[in-house]
Amino acid sequence: MLLSIVIPCYNSERTIGKVVEGCMDVVKSLGGLECEFVLVNDCSPDGTAKKIWELAEKYPNVKGIDLAKNFGQHNAIMAGLHEAKGDYIMGMDDDMQTHPSQMPALIRKMQEGYDVVFGVFRQRKFGFLKNMTSSLASFIMWHMVDRPKGLEASNYWCCRKYVRDELIKYDGYNLYLQVLFYRTTGNIANVEIEHFERAEGTSNYNFRKLMRLFMSFMNYTVIPLRLATCMGILLSLAGLLGAIAVFVQKMVNPNVAVGWSSLMCAMVLLFGFMFFMLGVIGEYIGKLILNINKTPQFVVRDTINVDKEQSRPEN
Numbered sequence: 001m002l003l004s005i006v007i008p009c010y011n012s013e014r015t016i017g018k019v020v021e022g023c024m025d026v027v028k029s030l031g032g033l034e035c036e037f038v039l040v041n042d043c044s045p046d047g048t049a050k051k052i053w054e055l056a057e058k059y060p061n062v063k064g065i066d067l068a069k070n071f072g073q074h075n076a077i078m079a080g081l082h083e084a085k086g087d088y089i090m091g092m093d094d095d096m097q098t099h100p101s102q103m104p105a106l107i108r109k110m111q112e113g114y115d116v117v118f119g120v121f122r123q124r125k126f127g128f129l130k131n132m133t134s135s136l137a138s139f140i141m142w143h144m145v146d147r148p149k150g151l152e153a154s155n156y157w158c159c160r161k162y163v164r165d166e167l168i169k170y171d172g173y174n175l176y177l178q179v180l181f182y183r184t185t186g187n188i189a190n191v192e193i194e195h196f197e198r199a200e201g202t203s204n205y206n207f208r209k210l211m212r213l214f215m216s217f218m219n220y221t222v223i224p225l226r227l228a229t230c231m232g233i234l235l236s237l238a239g240l241l242g243a244i245a246v247f248v249q250k251m252v253n254p255n256v257a258v259g260w261s262s263l264m265c266a267m268v269l270l271f272g273f274m275f276f277m278l279g280v281i282g283e284y285i286g287k288l289i290l291n292i293n294k295t296p297q298f299v300v301r302d303t304i305n306v307d308k309e310q311s312r313p314e315n
Helices: 016-030 048-058 073-081 100-110 128-144 161-167 177-184 207-220 223-252 260-292
Strands: 002-009 034-041 062-067 088-091 116-121 157-160 188-193 300-304
Touching: 002 016, 002 073, 016 034, 016 048, 016 100, 034 048, 034 073, 048 062, 048 300, 062 073, 073 161, 073 177, 088 100, 088 161, 100 116, 100 157, 100 188, 116 177, 157 161, 157 177, 161 177
Parallel strands: 002 034, 002 088, 034 062, 116 188
Antiparallel strands: 062 300, 088 157, 116 157
């Protein structure tokens, strides 16, 4: 059985070699399993591309992909999925936080018959910003995206080949990989694993990148638009009831003063809500335009150990 390990790489020239060689040692210890690596350099400013090429020259089972610009983690993973040929495909990070020693737990869970397995960390060792945004994203995903109940997602996962085959059919620009898993199959499980400290450096996610990833969930749900409709109805009803109450009060007591301050507060509240929902609608329209204009998920600049004749063309 062949295991394909897809790793998006960014500023990882000091760690990616440890990840690859650590995974090789684990696969050898399992027996009955072969592995290949698909390392995708997401236009790193350091020597990550050079390191990937060195690994590919040293190990024939290492494929290297160099993207022409920084497309983001999930787009880089998608580029790697197009070149993954294994019966199982595993996704992990390049910083040793999703540690090779935890691979057997995911593989054993897959052998129970699941289509997708997510590793769930006993204790997250991210920074404050990453933990906060991850918790917020999980809350929104739980309420706005159809997924099996009680399930958690992470960057450490394993899936079957047929799931990968379905995932690569998606050609939208702004993608959220975990949601695509939910759309493909309901036969998904969690397995508890350890989360390790970063071997080198700090997280490459800044607030802008986290927000872009967080907002990509809107590609897969219309619930914000439905909430806008509900809120519009509720506010309209509240305004109507308020107007009736003011009219009745004025009829009962003509000396009641008309309050400009309350009127301004209501206007600020309503206009604030209107502009917020205009922003939501604008986000949807922007995503539609990007997809209609065929904005590429990724553009491959160069490859090594990849069969270019069978490789997916730049999209």
